[in-house]
Amino acid sequence: MIQRERIKILKDTAPKKGAYVLYWMQASQREECNHALEYAIKVANEYGLPPLVFFGITDDYPEANERHYGFMLEGLKEVKSSLEKRGIKLVLRHLSPETGAEELARRASVIVVDRGYTRLQRSWRERLAARADCPVIQVESDVVVPVEDASPKEEYSAATLRPKISRKLEKYLVPLKKTPVKRESSHMRFAAFSIGDTETALSRLQIDRSVRWRQVPYRGGTARAKKLLEDFIENKLDRYHDLRNDPTRDATSHMSPYLHFGQISPLYVALKVDSRKSPGKAAYLEELIVRRELGINFVRYNGHYDSFEGIPNWCRKTLREHERDERGFAYSREELEEGRTHDPYWNAAQKEMVLTGKMHGYMRMYWGKKILEWTKKPEEAFAIALFLNNRYEIDGRDPGGFTGVAWCFGKHDRPWGKRPIFGTIRYMNDKGLRRKFDADGYVKKIEQMRP
DNA sequence: ATCGGCTCGCGCAA
DNA sequence: TGCGCGAAGCCGAT
Numbered sequence: 001m002i003q004r005e006r007i008k009i010l011k012d013t014a015p016k017k018g019a020y021v022l023y024w025m026q027a028s029q030r031e032e033c034n035h036a037l038e039y040a041i042k043v044a045n046e047y048g049l050p051p052l053v054f055f056g057i058t059d060d061y062p063e064a065n066e067r068h069y070g071f072m073l074e075g076l077k078e079v080k081s082s083l084e085k086r087g088i089k090l091v092l093r094h095l096s097p098e099t100g101a102e103e104l105a106r107r108a109s110v111i112v113v114d115r116g117y118t119r120l121q122r123s124w125r126e127r128l129a130a131r132a133d134c135p136v137i138q139v140e141s142d143v144v145v146p147v148e149d150a151s152p153k154e155e156y157s158a159a160t161l162r163p164k165i166s167r168k169l170e171k172y173l174v175p176l177k178k179t180p181v182k183r184e185s186s187h188m189r190f191a192a193f194s195i196g197d198t199e200t201a202l203s204r205l206q207i208d209r210s211v212r213w214r215q216v217p218y219r220g221g222t223a224r225a226k227k228l229l230e231d232f233i234e235n236k237l238d239r240y241h242d243l244r245n246d247p248t249r250d251a252t253s254h255m256s257p258y259l260h261f262g263q264i265s266p267l268y269v270a271l272k273v274d275s276r277k278s279p280g281k282a283a284y285l286e287e288l289i290v291r292r293e294l295g296i297n298f299v300r301y302n303g304h305y306d307s308f309e310g311i312p313n314w315c316r317k318t319l320r321e322h323e324r325d326e327r328g329f330a331y332s333r334e335e336l337e338e339g340r341t342h343d344p345y346w347n348a349a350q351k352e353m354v355l356t357g358k359m360h361g362y363m364r365m366y367w368g369k370k371i372l373e374w375t376k377k378p379e380e381a382f383a384i385a386l387f388l389n390n391r392y393e394i395d396g397r398d399p400g401g402f403t404g405v406a407w408c409f410g411k412h413d414r415p416w417g418k419r420p421i422f423g424t425i426r427y428m429n430d431k432g433l434r435r436k437f438d439a440d441g442y443v444k445k446i447e448q449m450r451p
Numbered sequence: 452a453t454c455g456g457c458t459c460g461c462g463c464a465a
Numbered sequence: 466t467g468c469g470c471g472a473a474g475c476c477g478a479t
Contacts, residue, residue: 156461159471245473291473314459365473407473414471417457424458426474 001174002035002042002139005149010113010129011136018109018134020044020052020185024101025090027121028114028141029055029075030222031082033176033265035141036114041088041179043110043137050185053083053090054104056097057193059206062120063390063397067357070202070213071394074220075263077195082222087184094193094205098124105132114262115140117147117299117399142262144270144289145172147300154301157412161294169289175271211391216357218257218394225258229269233276240280244287246437247352247360248445253284257358259292260395266292294412295403305402306386308379308409315410318423319378325420329374333384336371345430345439346370348446350388355449357394363442368408369428373421382409 023040031037037053044051055076057069080090093100105111105128113125115138129136140146145168155161195201202213218224232253236243243251258264266288273284304310331341339350349363359367368385375381385405390396407413415424433439 157471160461312460318458362473413473414460415458416474417476419475428474432474 005146006140008138019107022108023112027116028262033268036139040112050183056100058096065208065211067211071220078221089185091190225264237280241283245362257394260398295399299399308382322423348443
């Protein structure tokens with residue numbers, strides 16, 4: 001089922017005579033449960049044309065490094081073979097995606113594109129829509145509830161978004177059927193970038209290689225995501241509600257890198273979890289749907305989602321008032337990046353992120369709060385936290401990452417008791433960690449990891 | 452161990 | 466306009 005609220009016409013013009021219906025894949029990097037892909041197939045069938053999928057790999061994606069490209073290439077290789085099984089050609093090219101889409105648009109009758117929420121993703125789509133001479137249709141597949149239908153404005157907190165999402169769940173929590181392809185495109189010939197071995201493919205890109213991909217324990221791709229999900233539902237979901245905030249336990253689903261690259265659909269995950277009777281179900285769906293889509297709401301409606309300017313007035317005001325408070329510790333970005341602070345818990349969290357590409361969700365909050373505490377100015381702290389997040393997390397540059405950092409500075413939260421540096425922004429300390437879990441056990445676990 | 456206060460703005464009831 | 470309520474925390478009082 002493709003609800004009409006998922007569909008937005010970016011260029012309203014008559015279809016032209018063409019050789020195919022083009023789906024420019026960008027955010028939803030998967031063959032399975034992809035509304036944009038299924039929509040493109042339907043349109044292609046209607047026009048008696050083959051659907052063709054294009055993906056452009058640019059060397060210049062801001063802040064992306066080998067870690068991100070490696071994970072993405074692994075996923076794309078799988079997308080290519082899954083699409084081939086349905087008779088659909090994936091044209092992979094090594095160039096800026098909006099340029100590549102424009103080239104292939106010349107012989108397209110209709111263009112379909114998936115949806116991204118960040119500034120760059122939006123501008124790519126706007127540019128294509130402005131230049132295309134055929135319809136450009138955007139299909140939103142990486143949320144359970146389409147963002148504007150959930151809420152027409154920037155939401156204040158999870159509490160204000162939650163009822164709005166809940167009301168719509170029945171409508172959107174429904175499976176997407178696969179549409180059989182009537183005319184195949186797999187025989188069509190295009191100059192293309194071939195992935196083959198990931199290391200070899202990586203070596204052909206002109207990218208930042210200072211953050212390595214190979215050491216990361218997460219392999220990309222839909223098959224791997226589904227296997228992790230299955231293991232999560234079978235073995236961890238039942239205790240998710242009481243263990244999810246304990247980083248010494250492997251109690252979470254590890255879906256975020258896969259969700260970030262669109263290698264798995266949040267709808268697919270939600271349906272799988274929802275079909276189970278489990279005490280952990282509600283807590284998981286809260287994080288997967290309400291909190292994740294609250295983050296997307298923030299990025300969609302707040303133009304300053306990636307800076308200090310994006311947090312509410314009361315947060316900026318209270319932080320300003322405490323800007324000159326004495327910092328007990330002050331570290332440079334380099335000292336933080338190298339995990340050289342006085343705090344073993346913080347250093348462990350930083351090390352976990354650098355080595356594995358994924359810091360535990362609970363530690364992400366503590367980590368961000370401490371950067372605010374140990375940096376001269378809150379604006380600077382915000383920039384450092386986001387820089388490190390985007391550089392080392394596989395899911396860096398995700399709405400969830402922007403929102404997570406902003407949360408540490410008060411976004412989507414309420415004020416709490418006044419104190420130095422933080423003002424009325426929620427404070428966290430290491431005593432809290434020790435109270436909630438075996439914090440020293442966490443440090444030991446991380447220290448055992450080889451660099 | 453458990454509880455209330457901290458502090459602000461949203462959103463509904465009146 | 467008033468007021469209940471939030472909900473991934475801290476801290477001091479009991």
